[in-house]
Amino acid sequence: MNHQIGDVILDLKNVSLAFGGVKALTDISFDVREHEIRAIIGPNGAGKSSMLNVINGVYRPQQGEIILRGEHFARMNPYKAAKAGISRTFQNIALFKGMNVIDNMMTGRNLKIRSNLIQQAFWWGPARREELAHRAKVEEVIDFLEIQHIRKTPVGRLPYGLQKRVDLGRALAMEPSILLLDEPMAGMNVEEKQDMCRFILDINDQFGTTIVLIEHDMAVVMDISDRVVVLDYGKKIGDGNPDEVRASPEVISAYLGVSH
C-alpha cells in the first residue's frame, strides 16, 4: 500500500490570533494535504508554535476557521482535535514527569479506552483486557522508536534526546491521522537528528500519517518536507514546495538571507 499525497485534509482560512494587544498571527491561510509532510518555518517569534496551538485547539483564534475533513470549526478544542485524530509533540517537552515511558505512552491510548472506572477499580474483565491490549500497541511504538532499553525508566531521568523520542512516542500511540511536530529536532546532536528524521519519514511512509512540522534546521526541512509555509511576524510570506520557497525573494529577504 502506497500513501500517495491526496486531497486537502486540513484547511486554515484567514486565521488571526492575538494575546491582549499583541498580534501573534495575522490572517493566515494554508492547507495540508493527506499523507504529506508540511513544514512551517520562520524566524523566532514568527508565530509557528501559535499556529500549531490553533490547529489543535490550545489557543482560540479571534478570527478565521479551520476546516478539517470538510467539517468547519470556528475554534477547535484540544479534546475535539484529539478525537479527530490530531496529535502533537511539544517544543519544550511536555511529558508526564511522574510516570515511566510505558505509562506516558499509555496515556496516548486514552481515547481508545472503553472500560469504566468501576471495571478498572476491580481490574475486571474488560478493563484488564484493554490494559493488556493497549500495552501491546504501545510496545509496538516502543519497538518502532527503538527505545526498548528505557521502557520502564521514569521519563524525568532520561536525557533530552530520548525524552523527545518518548514525546513523539506518546503522540504516535494515539495512532493519529495528523501529527503536529513542534521543533522535533531542537537541541539534538547530529546523530539524534538523523534518527529523528528517519522516524518522521518512516511514520509518514509506513502509517501514511500526515505530518505538520515546525523546524528550525533549514536543511532538514527542505530535505524531508513536501511543502513549506513561511511565516514572519505572524504573517504568511511564502508557501510552496521547497524549491519554490527557496526561490521566493520575499522569503529570502525575510528569513533565508538572515543568518541565524
Add this chain to the structure above:
Amino acid sequence: MLYRENGQFKTTYAADQQIFPIAQDRWTILGILLIAFIAIPLLVDEYLFRAILIPFLILSLAAIGVNILVGYCGQITLGAGAFMAVGAYAAYNFHIRIEGLPLLVSILLGGLTSALVGIVFGIPSLRVRGLYLAVATLAAQFFTDWVFLRIPWFTDNSSSGSVSVSNLQVMGWQIDNPVSKYLFCLIFLTIFALLAKNMTRCAIGRQWMAIRDMDVAAEVIGIRPLFAKLSAFAVSSFFVGTAGALWGFIHLASWEPAAFSVDRSFQLLFMVIIGGLGTIMGSLFGAAFIVVLPIVLNQFLPALGGVFGIKISTAGVSHAELIIFGGLIVFFLIKEPHGIARLWSTGKEKLRLWPFPH
C-alpha cells in the same frame, strides 16, 4: 539482598503488569496480611487496638483517599476532614432513618454521599489551581463544620449536638469488641487499598497523573480535565467519606462535628505528604507515623525527663509534643520531600542491587 529475581521473566503482559511483579514482594505482602489477619488479633492487647491499630487502619483508608486527590491528581485539599464528616453523618442518617438497612450499606452510602458532595466542591478545581484551590477546599471544611453544628436535622435533633450508634453487626457478626472492630476495618482497608491500586495503574489513574504532571499536554492527547478532576474528587471523597463513617461508627461510636475539624484535614494532608505523594503504600506509612508518633512522645518524654531528673507536666508534654511534631515534619520535608514511601522504595532498590550501590 534478599531479592532473587533471576528467572522471574514475564511471558505475558498480564504477568508483567501485576501489582507486585517480583515474587519476593508477593510473599512479603502475603506474610504481612497473614500477620495482620491472624497473628495480631491473637497477640495484641485491647489498648493497642483502641489507641493505635483501629485509628491507624481508618486513617490509612482516609489517607489513601486524600492521596488519590493530592498525590495522584495533584489537587491540593485542605478539606478532607469535611468529607469524613459528610461520610459519617450521611451514614448515620441512613442508619437511623432507614429501618433494617445493613451496616455495610449504610457505611458505603455514607461514602457515596461524600463522593457526591466531593464532586460539587471539586467544581472550582476546573478553574482554580494550586494553592488557590487548597484554600477553596477550606470552604468545604468550614461549610460542613457549620452545617453539622447548626442544622439539627443532620444530628437527628440531638440536644447535645453529638450523635451515637450502637449494636453494630454485619450478617450476625457483632462488631462490639476491639478485635472485631479491628478486623472489620482491616477488611475495609485491604479491599479499598486494592481498588485504589487498581485504579491508579489503569487508564483512570494515568489520567489523574497526566493532569497532575502537565495538564495542557493531557488535554491535547484527549484527556478531559473535567472528567479526570471530578472523578478524582469523587473517588477521593468516597474513600475519605467511607473512612469517616468508620471513624464515627467503629472508632468513636458517638461523636460531634469537632471530630472532623480542620485539624483533621491538616492531619490527613500530613499523612500523605510524610508518607509519600502518589503512592498507596505511602498513605499507610504516613498514617502509621502520624498515629504512632504522639503516643510514643507521650510515653517517651516523661520518661526522658525522669532520666534527667526533670518532671515534665502534662501541659509541658503537650507543648513539647507540638514542637517535636512540627520539627519532625519540617525535618522530613527537608530530608525526604518524597516521603517515607520513597525511603521504602530506595531501600527496596538497594536491596535489589545489593551489594552494589547502584
Add this chain to the structure above:
Amino acid sequence: MGFFLETLIGGLMAGMLYSLVALGFVLIYKASGVFNFAQGSMVLFAALAMARFAEWLPHWLGLDSLWLANTIAFVIAGALMFVVAWLIERLVLRYLVNQEGATLLMATLGIAYVLEGIGTSLFGNNIYSIDVGMPKEPVFILDGLFEGGLLINKEDFIAALIAALLVGLLALFFQKTTTGRALRAVADDHQAAQSIGIPLNRIWVIIWFVAGLVALVAGVIWGSKLGVQFSLVTVALRGLPVVILGGLTSIPGAIIGGLIIGVGEKLSEVYLGPMIGGGIEIWFAYQLALVFLLFRPQGLFGEKIIDRV
C-alpha cells in the same frame, strides 16, 4: 439605612484588620513563594510575647509607666520576631528552595506547630490581656445625618486606622526604598534577583521579619480586643479568603479583599445569619471568595496565568 451603614462601617473596620493579616501572607508569598500557614501562629507568638513582657517588665524593672512597659515589650517582641524570621530562614527555608508549593505549605504547618509549642512553653497558655490604652467606649458620629447617629466602636476605629497606616507604610517601603525594590525583584524572579547580586537569604529574613512585625501589630490589636489566647491562631484562617480573593501576589488585593470580606461577613451575618441559624461568617467569607474565584481564578489582582506550550 443607618443600621446598614453602621454594619457597613463595622465591616470595613473589621476588614482592615483582615487586610493586615492578609498582608502577612502576601508579603511572604511574593518573596518566597511560600504560602505561610504559620501566619496565625506568628500572630499568637508575637501577641503572647508582647502581653507577657508588658506584664513582666514592671515587676523586673520596677517600671510604673504602662506606656513605657508596652513600648519596651513591643520592641522585645519585635526583636523576637526577628529571631524567629532568622531561624526560619536558617533552619527551614534555605533547604526547601525550589520545592513544590504543597511541600512548602506543609513546612509552614510544621513551623506553626513549633511556634505554638515554643510560644506556649515560654509564655504560658492561659488568656492574657494586652492593654495599650485603646479606648473601649463607643461613639456616635454623623448624628446630624441620621436619626440617632451611627454607633461606632472607637477601638475598632483606631485599630483600623493603625492597620491602614501600617499598610500605607509598607506600600511606601516597597515602592520607595532600595530594600523594598530588591524584595520586589525577588518576588518577580528568584534567579534574576540572584544574578544581580541580591543575597536571597537575607531578603527572606527581612521579609519574614516584616511579616512578623505585621503579625505583631495584628496580635496587639486583636489581643487588646479579645485577649491573648490560643484561638488567635485561627486569625490566619480568617485571612485566607482575603488573600485568595485579592490575589496571592497583590498588596492592593489584600487591602481591598480584606474590605470586601469584612463587609460581606458583617452584612451576611446580620441579614442572612438569622435566617439560617447564625455563625455563618467564616464559611460565608470562604464561599464569597470561592464564587469570586470561579470568575477570576487568579483573584482580583493576581497575575493572569497563561499556559505556554
Add this chain to the structure above:
Amino acid sequence: MPEMASSRAMDTFPRLLFHHAQVRGSKTAMREKDLGIWQSWSWRDVAEQVGALACGLAQMGFKRGDNLAIIGDNRPRLYMTMAAVQCLGGVPVPLYQDAVAYEMLFVLQDAGIRFALVEDQEQVDKLLEIKEQLPLLDLIAYDDPRGMRHYNQPSIHSIEELMAMGRIHHQNHPDFLNDEVAQGDSDDISVMLYTSGTTGKPKGVCLTHNAFISAARGGIGFDHLTADEDILSYLPMAWVGDHLFSYAQAMYAGFTINCPESGDTVMTDLREIGPTYYFAPPRIFENLLTQVMIRMEDASIIKQKLFHFFMKVARRCGSDVLDGKPVPAGDRLLYALGNILIFAPLKNVLGLSRVRVAYTAGAAIGPDLFRFYRSIGINLKQLYGQTETCAYVCLQPDGEIKFDSVGKPAPGVEVKIADNSEILVKGPMVLKEYYKRPDATAEAINAEGYFMTGDAGLIDDEGHLKIIDRAKDVGKLANGAMYAPNFIENKLKFFQHIKEAVVFGDQREMVCAFINIDIGAVGNWAERRGIAYSGYTDLAAKTEVYQLIQDCIEQVNGDLMTEGALADSQIHRFLILHKELDPDDDELTRTRKVRRDFVAEKYAVLISALYGGKSSQFIETAVKFEDGRQGKVAADLHIRDLKTFGSAGRAA
C-alpha cells in the same frame, strides 16, 4: 507438522526436532524478548514453523545439498531456518553479523550461496551492496520487516511470505516434508562454520549431524543436563560455541534457548532469564568482574568491608564448598553467612543465580578470574575444542577443577600429544572436511585419522590437558630458550587494567610488549585519583598509567621466573599503544584474537624503536570509526624499561 514415526533413530537434527514436538510439544523451545515480554514458542510451534519454512524454501527452489547463508543476531526465526534447511538436506552457513559487506563476500562466494536468510534491513542492504559479485544469489529472505516496504526486488521476500508459501505447499504435498526428513542421513553435513581465518582465507568447516549430535550427547551426559535448562543465546550464531550450546545441545536435550532483545539489553535480559546453563568467553567473565569491582568501589565503607571480608572467606574455602570437599565447620558457617550477604545477591545481580553449569572457552582464563566465580559458588568450568571438533575435546569434570588445565578428554574423544607437543584429536565430532579444500583437509587430518589441532599442550599425571600456546607460535629466543607468546600475553591480560597485549621475541634477544589498557578499568582508576584525561590516547600516555602498567608487567616477570623453561621470556621493554586494537582495522579477528603478524607489520616502526633502545617514538595511524568515516590518530609513545629477575630472584 510432519508426523514422524518415533521409531526412527534420532540421528539428525530434524528428527530430533520432530521428536521433541511429539514428546514435549507444549514445552517452551525458544523465547525471545520482544515487545517487552518474553515471546515464547513451544516445540510444537517450532516444528510447525520449521516445516512451513522448509516447504517455503523448497517452493522457492531450494534443493538437497544447497547452502543457505544465515546472517543476523540470535533470533528464534534464524535458528528455525537452520532446522528448516537441515530438513531439506541443505546446509546452513551462519555468518558473523557484524562483518561489513566485503568481509562477507568471500564466504558467500566460497559457499556458492544461492539463498540467504537475514535478520533485517541492515543485512539486506549489505547483501544488495555486493549482489553484483554474487551472481548465484537469487533469494534474500528477511525476518524483521521494519523499513522493508520499498524493497521491490523480486528476489527479496519476508520470512512470513516464505512460511505462507510453505503452508500452502504443505497442503498440496503433505508427504513432501516427511520424505525429505526421512532422506536425511546422520553423515550428511549439518552445518558449515567458517574458521575465523587468523591466517589466510577462512575455510568452511563441514560438520555432520553425527558430529554435532555426538558432541551434544557427550556434553549433556557429562554434566547431567536435562530438558529443563534455560540458556541465553547471545553469542554470534556463526561461532561454533553458540552452535553447540544454543542449537545442537538444545535440540538434543530439548531445553529452552532464550534470545535477548538487543545487544544493548543482554545484561538485563540475562538477569531476567537467569539461565541455568551458561556459556561465555573469558572476556565476558572478565568484564563482569571488572564491573563488579568498579561498582563495589562506590559502595559504602561497610559494604566494602563486608564484601572484602567474605571474598576472603570465599577464596579460602569457596571452591572446596562447591566441589563438596571437607571444609572446617567455622569456614562453612562463614561461607553460609557470606552466601546470604554477598555471594547470592551478587550472583543475582549478575544474572547467574540459577546457573548449574557454566562454561568458558575460546581463550585462556585468568586463574584469579576463574577462582573468583567458582569461589562464589558458580560452577564455572573450562572446556577446550575448536571449530573443527564441534567445540568439544576436553571438559573439566565436576569436582576435578584445576585452574591451569582445560580438563579431561570428553566422552568419546581420544587425545594424543605429538612429538612436537601438538595436540591430536580423534572422535566422531571431528570435521568431515574443509569445504572444497581437499588440500587443507589432508593437511589437518593425519594418516591415523587424528585431527591436528595446531595447539601445543601437555597431559599431566592425572590426565588433564594443559594448553601452552599455538603450536606454530611456540618459538625460540635468540639464545635458544623456549618462547610462547600467547602464554605471556594471557598472563598480562589477566590484569584488569590490561585489555590486550602483544609480545614479540621470536628469534630476538629479548621480549618486548605492546599494551592496550582497559579504558573502563583504568579510566575509573584515574578518576578516583583525580587524573583528568580526554580519551583513550590521552589516558594511555599518562605517566601514572605507565607506572601502573609497569607494576603489572613486573609482576608477570616475577611469575615467569618460576616457570623454568620460560624464565628467559621476561619482558624487558614495553609501550602502551595510542589506540585500541580493533577488528575494524583488521588488527583483531572477529573473535578478538590478535593478528600478530599484521600488527607487527603495521607497527614495525614501534618494534624497531623497542629493540633500538629509543625512549619514545612518534606514530600516526589511520583508523576507521564506527560510522565508516576514516580518521587519523597520532601520538608520541613512551617506551619504558622493565625490571627483570634472575633465577635467584635478584633484580637484573
